[in-house]
Amino acid sequence: MLEIKNVSHKYGKFLALKDLSFTVGDGEFVGLIGPNGAGKTTLLNILNGILAPTQGTVLLDGDTVGGFKPKVRFKLGYMPSEMSTYEMFSPLELLNFLSAMYSVPEDEAKEKTDFLFEKLEMNDWKNKSIKKLSTGMKKKTAFAASIIHSPSMLILDEPFESVDPISQHSMRLIMEDLVSNGCSIIMSSHILDQVQSVCSRYIILNKGEIAKEYNKADLDGTSLENEFIELVEKLNLNGNSDEE
Numbered sequence: 001m002l003e004i005k006n007v008s009h010k011y012g013k014f015l016a017l018k019d020l021s022f023t024v025g026d027g028e029f030v031g032l033i034g035p036n037g038a039g040k041t042t043l044l045n046i047l048n049g050i051l052a053p054t055q056g057t058v059l060l061d062g063d064t065v066g067g068f069k070p071k072v073r074f075k076l077g078y079m080p081s082e083m084s085t086y087e088m089f090s091p092l093e094l095l096n097f098l099s100a101m102y103s104v105p106e107d108e109a110k111e112k113t114d115f116l117f118e119k120l121e122m123n124d125w126k127n128k129s130i131k132k133l134s135t136g137m138k139k140k141t142a143f144a145a146s147i148i149h150s151p152s153m154l155i156l157d158e159p160f161e162s163v164d165p166i167s168q169h170s171m172r173l174i175m176e177d178l179v180s181n182g183c184s185i186i187m188s189s190h191i192l193d194q195v196q197s198v199c200s201r202y203i204i205l206n207k208g209e210i211a212k213e214y215n216k217a218d219l220d221g222t223s224l225e226n227e228f229i230e231l232v233e234k235l236n237l238n239g240n241s242d243e244e
């Protein structure tokens with residue numbers, strides 16, 4: 001279980017996250033949605049331990065997230081919204097490198113790597129350097145890299161953006177399979193019909209605050225996109241006033 005307790009984050013004087021508290025239970029699939037600049041990436045970076053919050057704590061199965069703690073690190077999978085590292089590697093080299101780093105047994109790593117490249121239609125590109133790949137192909141590489149070590153807590157920042165519909169479908173099936181095997185996922189996305197169909201819970205973040213949460217059943221027959229637009233427009237009617 002991931003516990004977010006009173007997390008705030010400031011960039012200089014700007015308060016990007018304001019006292020957030022919620023949990024992601026085992027096997028839960030949470031969709032984090034919000035307008036540009038709402039704080040989603042900031043929050044996901046904190047949950048992954050690469051950004052220290054200015055206030056508050058994040059616990060994964062009772063252990064504080066942050067710093068280099070192999071016990072915590074190995075449970076986490078993270079897909080950033082933009083992949084800017086490992087550009088000299090090919091996708092195959094990256095997955096082999098990560099498998100070795102996470103001590104995934106060789107035969108299991110090979111089976112998983114072959115499976116992911118096949119399902120994500122990457123076989124023709126797996127040996128090219130990442131920097132030469134298309135945007136969607138980079139996203140799929142980052143997705144494969146985030147799950148190669150079978151994390152129990154997967155953090156995905158805009159996984160579907162720029163990915164073609166066939167690969168989006170494969171990614172969705174892989175995510176659903178992970179969740180049915182007990183993995184928890186928190187995912188940000190602007191593609192709200194995908195979020196509504198795949199997630200079990202939705203959190204709307206607006207100006208660094210949780211504006212509303214829904215369980216899937218709460219929206220039976222109602223579109224998440226319509227709810228989102230109506231709520232966010234209402235909340236932000238007063239322009240940029242951050243002080244309320």
Ligand SMILES: Nc1ncnc2c1ncn2[C@@H]1O[C@H](COP(=O)(O)OP(=O)(O)OP(=O)(O)O)[C@@H](O)[C@H]1O
Pocket residue numbers: 011014016034035036037038039040041042043
């Ligand atoms: N390194 C930084 N330094 C200063 N301000 C930052 C930094 N990173 C983000 N911010 C600010 O924090 C706020 C939240 O940014 P964040 O990237 O978390 O939003 P987001 O919800 O992920 O947006 P998007 O939907 O566009 O990806 C924005 O106002 C942004 O300008």
Ligand SMILES: [Mg+2]
Pocket residue numbers: 040041042081
């Ligand atoms: Mg973002």
